Amino acid sequence: MSKASDPGENPRQIPRRGGRPLCLLSALCLPPSVFRLLISSFRLPLSTFCLPLSVLLLAGVPPGSVRAQAALEIMERVDQQARCSSRQYTGSLEVYDRGGKVLRKAWLSRRKGFGGESRSLVRFTSPPEVRGVGLLVLAHRGVPSDQWLYTPAIRRDRRIAPQDRSVRFLGTDFSYEDMQEREVADYQYSLIGEEASGAGSFFKIQAVPNKNLRSQYAYLYVWVDKNLFVVTRTEFYRDKELSKTLAAGKLERIQGIWTALELEMKDLKRGSRTVVRMSDVQYNKFLSDDLFTLRNLRDGDR
Template structure:
């Protein structure tokens, strides 16, 4: 798994620091620490809230596999019944464009998601399809904006701009990483017009037996509409023995 997911994660007062290549160095360190495992699986509940207070829930399972050239992930919706069986397959690549497919059980059909449609909402949430792709450092120019504090914790504030702006969903991202474990605590996403579109916050970090840190809760807030989507994770397990065959398009058709 590359830095960072969803399926990966203010108000700084510090002065802007000279970068001198430190941003990319910090990003590569974070990526290496996050990717130090073979595969991962977990279950979550997604709570989707509109600014007006309407609420919907989705129960889902997710699994991922680290590969030599990127990563693969599969997200499966289990509830409610009207969307159960819907599944999103992602092949993230370090050096070439990512690929995504959506399985629609009502039609028994696999639909390839075009690059131009990855800004679309996944299952009506504030998470886009693009948010389910791994963010390889090699696809970005990363700059250290400053060292600062977030909720009393020393952090690095990094700006990530895509190498290929034409195909990227976001024009830039600003991420807050803690200086001890390099965990992503907060990310601001900016659209092509330069507007602050969304903010991701990660809470309830837990260290697992293999030294991996994961947040129990990820909250994506739409700064323009006021809508929020919360992913609450449980039962995360590592090194399950997955292979690339478990993340093929044919496997997507057999999702249960």
């Protein structure tokens, strides 16, 4: 593909509405999905968003429908602010076990495209035990993604089932589901309310995954910053039990996109937590298609 034709040369394309990908937990890569959930920017003043909600309430629309419509619009805003044609960053993570002992890992993440039509490659760079391990994900809208895991020690790439969503990704507290790209339409939303704290004002939204998503979670609670339209906290429920929490920190606006440079995922059942830190974040950079091939997965980004 020529450079001129690459989407990376057309930054911040206006996203289509309806059926577009969300990243409910989008792409940290390590968790691409979580990463996308927590990045956002805003273009419209908040009042333009709040007006329809007020109008609907005055018009006597049933509160349940109002809450659902409002929540959907908020999540679409979150998704819209996070859009980019490509993203690259280096990440490091610390996995703390119940006793507080820590394991550190680092990786390079690249993603091209967005949501339902995207390609991503995560390559671990340390520790030596997992150096070179790579995960290639080719996401297709409406059909399961293709995923391969390459393990240098056995020199094999292995197609893995995308539905293995509850499986931990390389010993972290992130599951493969947490890393998958999602569509806005994959969830049913409801606006639970608004909360304020010293950290700011937030919408609290419940997101229930559609059955065809086969999610490990029964529902999620998501806190969206009312000013930035960035998800700053997520709670993951299995049945009615709180299973995990995800918190975002160190928000920075990079190339117009609000980006959480620090994430903390806690697994309440296991008593472990994973802290992710991102650096060298670049959006809308030209990334060759050759980076997202089995050849490159095996060859270790030569």
